[in-house]
Amino acid sequence: MEDNTSRIRLKKYLWPDEIKARRAKRAKSVLVITAIVMSFVFGFVLSSAFAPKPVVLDNKMERLQQIMDVLETNWYFGNEHNDLENDMINDAIKGMLNELGDKYTTYFTKEELEEFSNSINLGYEGIGVSFFENNGSYIVDRVFVNSPAFKADVQSGDIIYKVNGVIVTGKTSEELVTLVKGEAGSKVTIVFLRDNQEVSKEITRGKISNTAFGKIIDNRIGYIELSSFGDTSSAEFQVYLKDFKAKGIKNIIIDLRDNGGGSLSALVGIASYFLPANDIVLQQKDVDGNISIDKSRGTIIDTYDKIVILVNNNSASASEVLGAALQESAGAILIGKTTYGKGLVQTMAQFSDGSALKYTQAAWLSPSGKSIHGIGVVPDIDVSLHPVLTTSFYEFEGNETFALDTVSEATKDAQLCLDFIGYAVDRTDGYFSVATQTALNLYKTEMGFTADGILTKEVLASLQSTMIKTWHFNKDVKDLQMIKALEIMNE
Known part of the structure; x- marks a missing residue:
């Protein structure tokens, strides 16, 4: 009797964590095999190339x-x-x-030191935006208030497409920065992609030096966002506090989210606006176990009924010191997520050629003597944001694409974006479901893409751009940490 049974081959799709594990295993196997092969190929060549007479060394x-x-x-490649x-x-x-195993101890060339200083002080000449790269596209993350870009109506989520006629997609970030930066007063024409449409802006470059941004909410709450602790941060902070005092503001929110730290002097200066003279801001413990104490200067501008500090996993170093000091000594309420956990103090040794060594000099402790290194400062109220806001987006390999009934990190990222933007997805685990396809096609149609149900790197970059724009223009409903802070103020 003829067998008419249909045989269907079952294929197991790997989940994102399984894909990572398999890639790691494959990479490890390749390295082991390569090491064995290289030992046979090069072993003889090297052994027969050793000089018969070693060079005598007098010192190390x-x-x-x-x-x-x-x-x-004698090096063949020396001329390069x-x-x-x-x-x-x-x-x-x-x-x-x-x-050495200390990632915070670093050597800077003269050029690298200048770049490092600018990153802390935001002191450079340009247009006043920060951006990040995703699959070759550069997406504007933040537009600094009153910067040339702000005045030209550049928006968070805009994709930088052309600079002075040069397409920048696929270029390195260093190449992009070189094109965008320039002397104050000079002009640059940048074409952005906004909602998949080209938007051209002629921007006059200017001096960028602001690390703080403040505003008044509902006529009674002062808000200050500090991006870093730079040379001018204490003075910038003071301007806002004096304005708040003049307007009778007695409640204040300090936003230290994504603030990676900076100058100890700026930190002590800002803490001194809130703590009485000689109150401990932080303690430093050196290699011999000696303790030195940094105290408040007591330059209090006003007293406050409530102080709320917003922190997240990227709040580090000086941000953690300020948060811990005001939490312990000024009754501040911390809201958000546990901070990064960098409890080390670095100092700079500069050399005559303009280079410098940034090295770890001490560990810092809170006013009460607590160490947070590797632990972080725990908020009083733990509040999470949508996971897409802390996602490291998938990097496509070549021209790969993803479609229905596959599993990938790229699909997971797309699902998170779609969910955050407001499209109906049934899952966010990376499986490309029918509902995912439907939501993706709706988005692609709205953005002018062909609704073919295929996820490409261009579509994911567009989704990420829309997500960032949604975040920046809808914080009143999306920023759950800020919403909680306002609730505390209203109690």
Whole structure:
């Protein structure tokens, strides 16, 4: 009798965590195999290339100098370097520091030091935006208040497409920064993609130096957002506090979310606006266990009925010090998520050539003596935001795409974006369901894409752009941490 039974091959789709595990296992296997092969291929070549007579070294540093001398004289690729000696010295220093196991101890060349200082002080000449890269596209994350970009109506979520006629998609972030920055007073024409439509802006560059932004909410609550603790932060903060006092504001919200820290002097200056003179701001414990104390200067501007501080997992270093100090000594209420947990203090040793060494000098403790390193400052009220706001988005490989009945991190990211924006999805675990396809097609139609049910890197970048725009223009309903802070103020 003929067998007419249909045989259907079952295919197991991997979930995102399984994909990561398999890739890691595959990578490990490849490395092991490569190591074995390389040992056979190169073992003989290296063994027969050793000099018969070793170089005699008088001291340990001479070993490094001898190696540099050999490379400068005989290295085949030496001519590819404009300044081989300087490159080797810089790389040797950085390699040495990388092996110490302290990620906060870093060497800066003159140019790198300038860039680092600008990142803290926001001191540069440009248009006044921050951005991030996703699959070759550069998306505006923040537009600084009163900056040239702000005055030109550049918006969060805009995708930077062209700068002075040059398409920047796929360029490195360094190349993009070079194109956008320029002397104050000079002009730059930037074409943005907004809702998948080109928007051209001619922007006059200016000096960017603001780290604080303040406003008054409902005529009775002062709000200050601090992006970093830079050289001008204390003075900027003071301007807002004086304005609040003049207008009778007695409740204040300090937003330290995503603030990675900065200057100790700025930190103590800001803490001194809230703490009486000689109150402890922080304690520092050095390598020998000695304790030094940084105290408030007592430059109090006003007293407040309520102080709320917003923090998240990216609030680090000086942000954590300020949060802990005001929590312990000023009755401040912390709302959000446990902070990063960087309880170390760095100092800078600068050299005559303009380079510098930033190294860990001490551990810091809260006024009561608590260490938060590796632990973080725990908020009084734990409030989470939508998970899409803390997602590291998938990076596509080549021209890969995803469609119905597949599982991927890219699909998970798209589902989170669609859900946040307001499209109906039945799941956010990375499985490309029918409901996901329907929601994606609705979005693609609205944005001018072909509604073919396919997720590409361009579509995911568009989704991410729309998500950021939704966040920045709908914080009154999306920012659950801020909503909770306002609830506390209204109690």
